[in-house]
Amino acid sequence: MSMRSQARRKRRLQRRAGITFCVGGALAGLSTSVWAQAEPPVAASAPASASSAASSAASSAASSAASSGTADGNANSNTTPTTTLAPIVVVGTTPLLGIGTPLTLVPANVQTVHAADIQRQGRQTLSDYLAANLPSVTISDAQGNPYQMNLFYRGFTASPLLGTPQGLSVFVDGVRVNEPFGDVVNWDLLPQQAIDTMQLIPGSNPTFGFNTLGGALSITTKNGKDNPVGEAEIQGGSWGRKAAQIEQGGTIGQNLDYYFTANAANDNGWAEQNESRIRQAFGKLRYTDADTTLSLSAGGADNDLHGAQTIPRSFLGNPRQPYTYPDQNQNSAGYLTLSGDHYFNDTVELSGNAYYRHFRNANTSSNVNNDYGTINPDGTVDTLQATNVQSTVTTDSYGASLQLTLLGKLGGMQNQFIAGMAVDAADSRFTQSSQDATFTDSRATVGIGNFAQQTNANTHNTNYGIYLTDTLSLTPQWSLTLSGRYNWADATIGDESGTQPQLDGHHTFSRFNPAVGINWNPTPALTAYATYNEGMRSPTAIELACADPNAPCSLPNDFISDPSLQPVISKTYEVGARGRIGGNTTWSAAAYSTTLDNDIEFISSNGAGSSQGFFQNVGRTRRQGVELAGQTKYGPFTVTGSYSYVNATYQSTWVESSPSNSSADANGNITVHPGDHIPSIPATTVKLRLDYAATAKWRIGTNLTWRGSIYAQGDENNQDVNGKISGYLLIDMDTSYQVTKQLQVFASVSNLLDKRYASFGALGENFFTGPGNTFNGTAPVNEQFVGPGAPRGFWVGMRYAWK
Known part of the structure; x- marks a missing residue:
């Protein structure tokens, strides 16, 4: 490196010295993951790389500047003393983090999780931790597998289940990972060990693009410079x-760093048919200098997940038994992301990325024939007990983003502008085949004859977005x-x-979705804000191809018809405050209201227990709460x-x-009215986390989670x-003991009191009312089906680290 380049790099690092950048917006040094965040107000007037390298570079520069200042002071007593700035918490308010925005200027109740917090509790899945x-x-x-949970935030869903109306967007290093075919989120594909920070941004923030109706989850992965250890x-x-x-992470010379992680897990499952096999790998190679960061990351997963499905309440004498089986999802994925940012000077930064993802899901499911005992068109009685369905979704997705950040003054006021x-x-391909089947006494299906293809469809999706956001320190x-984004979607x-041929459609x-927010920081220990924003979700291919009540299809999907659906529009109001009391206490409070116009629901043709149905715009819904x-x-x-x-209601x-609903009319229909509560969303949740450092080496933690009651699907x-x-x-507990500097042993217990509970419910017909819960298609009974929770579980492990 030339002397000129060295001097330039030193000046840039010195400008950043004394500022601690914490990607995602949480203050460093606290031992728990979720808390109210508050920092002194600082205008966005100085460059601050939001990459992980900036944090370490700033720390190094601070030390160098201090040493240099001391030396210079000895030589020249007139040297101006160095001033150390207060820490600045930086939040990414767009998918491409770029420079980021100080939290004190962000009008949202942002929540952040760090890698150490996830590791400390040792939970099996990311959704369980959240x-x-x-x-x-x-x-x-709803699926009977811990890796396939429906996750709700403020009443909005991120689910791996095709056909579930999605309302949350999820990003990994700026790449949206909601699968294009149905906007689903496959939690089992996310590399949990590779996560550096996660930030949960509430509301309909338009800069995050499609599907951000209730919020966005932005995940940043680790790099070798900030994680130069092996484990x-x-x-x-x-x-x-x-x-x-x-x-393993580390550096190669002055400018290169690398990171790699891989994991494997086998789990027989607590129920009889919900075993899991998980295989994941992730790696990253980066180049960094004073002005530029270039990163190439790649990863993949190959997972095999079995589900026990929901079971009727009459089965709860043995909650481990499945309703029918098999129910299997084989998920595989591979992805490649190239990203980078470059500072042209102290006030201009350009960032961007390009990516490619390949995803494949192979599903095998067993289904009861809901038409058993009915009269066929030829006058015969339908005596088919079951069907086996095999479906495959293969998707190749690719894209790119580019973002420019300008720092400066507007009318004499500090300003940050992002464009x-x-x-x-x-490109996705969906195929589905069906096979006639019969049930054994254990409710396993045995195929009759060969599989016959029902659907073979291709879809192509293209989404374009242009966004602007400007933060002005009045x-x-x-x-x-002020923010806004214009979205254009083609399917x-x-x-x-x-x-x-009736499937063909375009x-x-x-x-254009706008947003406005205002922040007030009367003291360094208090921030108040108010905001309004709008978002949009365009109907997915699976919804567009299954939207005709006269031609219901099955999920994952037997596409038949293709009438139009309207896009879902969200409008969110939020007010809140966050602050600090003394040096050890923080707090936050928020109140919000999000209204959806043209909300989309899956309308079952035979009640919530059936996969037959169609998608429909159901008008207005609202989710509001504190x-x-x-x-x-x-x-x-x-x-x-x-x-x-959260008060989640139809409007x-x-x-x-919903013929299994006891209030249904003679045609099996129910009428949903304004004010009726949306199923599956609890009104209240209370959470308490206790951490106790018993000694310098021994730590104990406890989580208490109260979740309120919910309505079952089909009881809208x-x-x-x-x-x-x-x-x-x-009640969950975790503990760890540091045996040596390198060796740690840990243990965790879930559901300490061995509580029997259910987290999901749906109304349907139970066809297994014969002796020993065997098939009895002539006398089905309407019941409430539930998704039982796992009993008490205990795990131990050890972790060895090296430099």
Whole structure:
């Protein structure tokens, strides 16, 4: 490196010295993951690389500057003393983090999780961690597998289940990972060990693009410069779970760093048919200098997940038994991301990325023939008990984003302006075949004859977005944020079989979504804000191809018809505040209301227990509520708590088929009215996390989670005689002991009190009313089906680290 380049690099690092950048927006040094965040107000007037390298570079520069200052002071007593700035918490308010925005200027109740927080609790899945720790986050088990949970945040869903209306967007290193075919989120594909930070941004922030109706989850992965260590871990315990993982990070010379992790887990499952096999790998290679960061990351997963499905309440004498089986999902993925940022000078930064993802899901499911005993068109009686369905979704997605950040002054006031553009495209192929089957006494299906193809469809999706956001520091206490994004979506569906030409269709959707927010920082220990924002979700290919009530299809999907659906529009209002009391206590409070116009629901043709149905715009829905959170530290104790309330209701009148609902009319229909509560969303959740550092080497932690009652799917009118699924309290514990500097042993217990509970419910017909719960298609019974929670489980492990 030339002397000129060295001097330039030193000047840039010195400008950043004394500023601690924490990607995602959490203050460093606290031992728990979710808390109210507050920092002194600082205008966005100085460059600050939001890459992980900036943090370490700033720290190094601070040390160098201090040493240099001392030396210079000895030589020249007139040298101006160095001033160390207060820490600045930086939040990414766009998918491409770029420079980021100081939290004091962000009009949102942002929540952040760090890698150490995830590792400390040792939870099996990412969704389980989020549900146990973050305010307003809950999960429900509709599939009977821990890696396939539905996750709710403020009443909006991120689910791996095709056909579930999605309302949350998820990003990994700026790349959207909602699968294009159905906007689903496959939690089992996310590399948990590779996560450096996660930030959960509430509301309909338009800069995050499509599907950000209720919020966005932005994940940043580790790099070798900030994680220059190696680590190997093994663990095992209840239900035959065995897991191992390894990670290694480091630097190569002055400008290169690398990171790699891989893991494998086998789990027999707590139920009879919900075993899992997980294989994941992730790697990253980076180049960094004073002005530029270039990163190439790649990863993949190959997972095999079995589900026990929901079971009727009459089966709860043995909650481990499945309703029918098999129910298997084989997920595989591979992805490659190239990203980078470059500082042209102290006020201009350009960032961007390009990516390619390949995803494949192979599903095998067993289904009851709901038409058993009916008269066929030829006059014969339908005596077919079951069908086996095999479906495959293969998707190749690719895209790129580019973002420019300008720091400066506008009318003499500090200003940060961001402009960006993004294009995302995907090609998907969906095939589905069906086979007649019969049930054994254990409710396994046995195929009769060969599989016959029902659907062979290709889809192509292209999404374009152009966004702007500007943050203006009106005064040292007041700031104004204006944002907007124009989205344009194109979806093409084509029949490849030659037998379903009615499937062919082409759809376009477009809209400009605005946002405005204001922040007030009267003191360094208090921030108040108010915001309004809008978002958009265009109907997915799976919804567009299954939207005709006269031609219901099955999920994952037997595409038949292709009428238009309207895009879902969200409008969110939020007010809130966050602050600090003394040096050890933080708090936050927020109140919000999000209204959806043209919300989309899956309308079952035979009740919630059936996969036959169609998608329909059901008018207006609303989710509104409050969030309270706080954290305090007292000696070796750290206490974090939160209370969340969400009132999720329908605001329009509509009719659906739900013959298993006790209030259904003679045609099996129910009428949903404004004010009726949306199923699966608990009104209240209370969470408490206790951390105790018993000694310098021994730590103990406990989570207490209370989740309120919910209505079952199929009870959208809230009138079924079965009522709600009861709420429950769960207690989990974790502990670790540092045997040596390199060796740590740890243990965890879930559901300490061995509570029997259910997190999901649906109304349907139970066809297994014969002796020993065998098939009895002539006498099905309407019941409430539930998704039982796992009993108490215990795991132990050890972790060895090296430099």
